[in-house]
Amino acid sequence: MEGNLYKKLKKYGQSFVYPFHMPGHKRNMAGHGMEEMAAVDITEIEGFDDLHHPKGIFKEAQKRVAALYGAEESCFLINGSTAGILSAVSGCTKRGGTILMARNCHRSVYNSVCLQELHADYVYPPFVKEFGIQGGISAEQVAYALRENKEIEAVIITSPTYEGVVSDIASIAQIVHQYNIPLIVDEAHGAHFGFDPYFPKNSVKEGADVVIHSLHKTLPALTQSGVIHFNGELADRRNIKRYLSIYQSSSPSYLLLASMEQCIALLEERGRALFSSYINRLVTFRKETEKLRHIKIINKDLEGKWGIYQYDLGKILISVKNTNRTGREIYKNLLSNYKLQMEMAGKEYVLAMTSIMDKVEGMNRLSQALGEIDSSLTVTETKEKELTYERAIIKCSIWKGENSDKKKVSFTESLGKVSGQYVYLYPPGIPLIAPGEEVTKELLDQIREYKAEGFAVQGLEDLEDEKFWILNRK
Numbered sequence: 001m002e003g004n005l006y007k008k009l010k011k012y013g014q015s016f017v018y019p020f021h022m023p024g025h026k027r028n029m030a031g032h033g034m035e036e037m038a039a040v041d042i043t044e045i046e047g048f049d050d051l052h053h054p055k056g057i058f059k060e061a062q063k064r065v066a067a068l069y070g071a072e073e074s075c076f077l078i079n080g081s082t083a084g085i086l087s088a089v090s091g092c093t094k095r096g097g098t099i100l101m102a103r104n105c106h107r108s109v110y111n112s113v114c115l116q117e118l119h120a121d122y123v124y125p126p127f128v129k130e131f132g133i134q135g136g137i138s139a140e141q142v143a144y145a146l147r148e149n150k151e152i153e154a155v156i157i158t159s160p161t162y163e164g165v166v167s168d169i170a171s172i173a174q175i176v177h178q179y180n181i182p183l184i185v186d187e188a189h190g191a192h193f194g195f196d197p198y199f200p201k202n203s204v205k206e207g208a209d210v211v212i213h214s215l216h217k218t219l220p221a222l223t224q225s226g227v228i229h230f231n232g233e234l235a236d237r238r239n240i241k242r243y244l245s246i247y248q249s250s251s252p253s254y255l256l257l258a259s260m261e262q263c264i265a266l267l268e269e270r271g272r273a274l275f276s277s278y279i280n281r282l283v284t285f286r287k288e289t290e291k292l293r294h295i296k297i298i299n300k301d302l303e304g305k306w307g308i309y310q311y312d313l314g315k316i317l318i319s320v321k322n323t324n325r326t327g328r329e330i331y332k333n334l335l336s337n338y339k340l341q342m343e344m345a346g347k348e349y350v351l352a353m354t355s356i357m358d359k360v361e362g363m364n365r366l367s368q369a370l371g372e373i374d375s376s377l378t379v380t381e382t383k384e385k386e387l388t389y390e391r392a393i394i395k396c397s398i399w400k401g402e403n404s405d406k407k408k409v410s411f412t413e414s415l416g417k418v419s420g421q422y423v424y425l426y427p428p429g430i431p432l433i434a435p436g437e438e439v440t441k442e443l444l445d446q447i448r449e450y451k452a453e454g455f456a457v458q459g460l461e462d463l464e465d466e467k468f469w470i471l472n473r474k
Helices: 004-013 035-039 057-069 080-092 107-115 139-148 169-178 237-247 254-291 327-338 360-376 398-403 441-452
Strands: 073-077 098-102 119-123 152-158 183-186 210-214 226-230 315-319 349-353 406-410 423-425 430-433 467-471
Touching: 004 035, 004 057, 004 254, 057 073, 057 226, 057 254, 073 080, 073 237, 080 107, 080 152, 080 183, 080 210, 080 226, 080 237, 098 107, 098 139, 107 398, 107 430, 119 139, 139 152, 139 169, 152 169, 169 183, 226 237, 254 360, 327 349, 327 360, 423 441, 430 441
Parallel strands: 098 119, 098 152, 152 183, 183 210
Antiparallel strands: 073 226, 210 226, 315 349, 406 467, 423 430
């Protein structure tokens, strides 16, 4: 299954043409162990189109992507979904304007808010205490926020979330469009949506104006490959594309581009069969794990509650709530004793990512491992707090918080002051606090708790010494 670009790259690599052009490896990586990649790794040369001004092979490939997802227009992303999000937010707002965003958006959304010096108005997903995850964003929440703030220029939400929670995009889009503004959906984790009824429809078909997909997250494409889709006239496509040329490399990787076209070719030719087999593996896994006594695999029981419209069954969310083990302990156990590398761990759950490329052997290994682990667990009442996103006390814009004079103080001294930094867990990269927000006791307690349990708390330069950057205000 070879896409047109990959065929052309291989043919060029095997040709008599000598490369007096970049890259410097000159298709000669002998002794480096990367000969095959080097043979097809080129730059924009005669006959190989230009990603930023596509007229040939890229133009045709992007048309195929649009047709596959049901978009009016699509563009490749070679700097990941991050580049798509930065460009979409920048292209749909005016500098110093206002955007409505879900508080559990990825950090790239916060970065785009900072770069555009935007004022952020937040909608907060409810906390699903039963499983220790965030719920969805409801249409009612969005409608209320838009009624209360007439300055909002665009809306952006994340659906699905890292844990697989899907919001009602069709209803949200209908409300947003009543205000004649665009809806941007960070659907990075939903590139597999819409290829089978087992999964939710993709947001392109649900009425969103701009949708960003990370192909590499849930489909067979190389890391850092993504797509941005456009529909309708509310989003300024020309402006978004201008920002794409700013946020994306002027020397795009042809390896990434070829992998995206290969992925699209695979879905076009064998997508239905691959998804059918994939779904059979998921159904079998979920049936086998129904008998677990203490571990619970999250399923569609979540739907219709906590703002959750649908749940992505491609995410295997392993809940160990009310057991004598934490999510982090189960994560480490699966890796050290069963050689199963999970995607991430929360305090009370572990997340396994799946795709059409998973094998029966891998799914069987996971179900068997969980069976063994389940038999060793005991029931206990969980008293620890899970990750929640407290309502931010905003003192100034993120841009001002990032660019004002700062000083580093102890946690104790930072209490009640204005943050000059982000603090977040990675993954998933959602800020617990952003610059310009008040430091609260709840935040400091949460940081200490995650640190004690071995989670990667990022953003703090001196986590061990408990130092915090605050604005240097008199």
